[in-house]
Amino acid sequence: MRRTAMSLALATLSVSLVGCGGLGVTGDGDDASPTKGDDITVGLLLPEKSNPQYEQFHYPVIEAKVESLTGGQGRVEYANAEADAAQQARQLQQMINDRVDVILLDPVDAHTIAGEVRKAKEAGIPVIAYDRLAEGPIDAYITFDNELVGGVQGRSLLEALGEDAGISDKIVMMNGSPTDPNAQQFKAGALLALDGKVTIAKSFDTKDWKPQNAEKSMTEAIDDLGRSNIKAVYAANDGLAGGVIKALKAAGVTDLPPITGQDAELAAVRRIITGEQYMSVYKPYPQEAERAAEIAVAKAQGRDIQFHALTPDRVDSPTGKGIPAYLVPVVALTKDNIKDTVIRDGMYRLSDVCTPRLAADCAAAGLKK
Numbered sequence: 001m002r003r004t005a006m007s008l009a010l011a012t013l014s015v016s017l018v019g020c021g022g023l024g025v026t027g028d029g030d031d032a033s034p035t036k037g038d039d040i041t042v043g044l045l046l047p048e049k050s051n052p053q054y055e056q057f058h059y060p061v062i063e064a065k066v067e068s069l070t071g072g073q074g075r076v077e078y079a080n081a082e083a084d085a086a087q088q089a090r091q092l093q094q095m096i097n098d099r100v101d102v103i104l105l106d107p108v109d110a111h112t113i114a115g116e117v118r119k120a121k122e123a124g125i126p127v128i129a130y131d132r133l134a135e136g137p138i139d140a141y142i143t144f145d146n147e148l149v150g151g152v153q154g155r156s157l158l159e160a161l162g163e164d165a166g167i168s169d170k171i172v173m174m175n176g177s178p179t180d181p182n183a184q185q186f187k188a189g190a191l192l193a194l195d196g197k198v199t200i201a202k203s204f205d206t207k208d209w210k211p212q213n214a215e216k217s218m219t220e221a222i223d224d225l226g227r228s229n230i231k232a233v234y235a236a237n238d239g240l241a242g243g244v245i246k247a248l249k250a251a252g253v254t255d256l257p258p259i260t261g262q263d264a265e266l267a268a269v270r271r272i273i274t275g276e277q278y279m280s281v282y283k284p285y286p287q288e289a290e291r292a293a294e295i296a297v298a299k300a301q302g303r304d305i306q307f308h309a310l311t312p313d314r315v316d317s318p319t320g321k322g323i324p325a326y327l328v329p330v331v332a333l334t335k336d337n338i339k340d341t342v343i344r345d346g347m348y349r350l351s352d353v354c355t356p357r358l359a360a361d362c363a364a365a366g367l368k369k
């Protein structure tokens with residue numbers, strides 16, 4: 001039942017986002033002599049499972065897109081590192097041994113994986129960084145605009161604090177994993193909006209993006225600052241927001257301060273409706289996942305004209321300059337636009353979001369079945 005609902009949601013999501021950024025690339029490209037046919041294997045390395053987006057959206061969308069781009073002949077070899085960088089290095093090595101044709105890599109640790117990226121390159125296997133910018137000789141990078149994510153979060157937090165917000169307002173920053181360069185970009189984007197407007201009384205990095213680590217850090221912040229002195233919490237994603245909320249509730253806070261998030265996780269969308277979380281960031285996953293599949297297939301098949309058309313942006317990493325890239329834009333998700341984003345695009349059905357427990361809050365938010 002769940003599977004059916006999910007397949008339906010994904011099908012709708014893919015269909016409704018067609019034309020929102022993809023180039024409609026098919027197997028019949030414009031390059032005269034592709035080096036490989038449709039019988040290709042795309043290696044896909046994702047970083048963790050505790051955040052539902054990877055197995056719920058990225059893997060199935062990429063798998064379906066590779067299949068459709070190759071007339072059903074291409075396949076995806078998938079491995080998830082479960083937040084273990086050493087395991088991901090072994091998984092990448094296995095893909096080199098298996099002679100996959102191209103690798104999409106979302107790294108657990110963007111720095112330490114560089115050695116394996118080099119080995120893949122030496123074995124003639126192109127590596128495309130996916131969502132997080134892996135170091136080493138990567139061929140391209142596809143991601144959401146991560147500084148924009150942080151900016152959207154920071155500006156939303158100020159908006160939630162309202163006109164009276166001032167430099168004496170103490171906020172807590174719950175950032176992501178120090179081995180994920182996205183976390184640094186989220187933080188930088190948020191600081192650009194927040195600096196000079198409020199006081200960042202405490203700032204934490206969260207090992208492995210684990211909600212329970214955020215919960216621990218938040219408990220420490222409450223103990224140090226006092227539960228009624230925290231005006232807002234910048235949480236880098238929805239998982240961390242969940243940990244922060246648990247800690248606040250455990251400390252007896254009933255009137256929760258504005259808390260940010262990211263990813264539009266189902267649990268977070270529900271918390272936004274009930275007012276426990278102020279916002280999230282809506283990242284249309286199919287735009288990122290389908291574009292990644294298009295780039296990977298074009299690269300594996302040696303269709304250079306398509307590959308370049310699909311990667312018009314340029315980014316720098318600590319080990320490379322001017323990396324061909326594509327950055328997908330994002331939007332703030334609040335109570336006001338749930339219908340026009342996650343519901344309209346088919347990420348969730350209204351019945352998934354508005355359970356009977358939420359009936360009154362959903363009605364108040366203008367979300368009716």
Ligand code: BGC
Nearest residue numbers: 051131132180182209237263
């Ligand atoms: C992703 C976020 C995600 C986080 C934890 C980041 O690299 O961009 O969407 O919440 O990792 O998995």
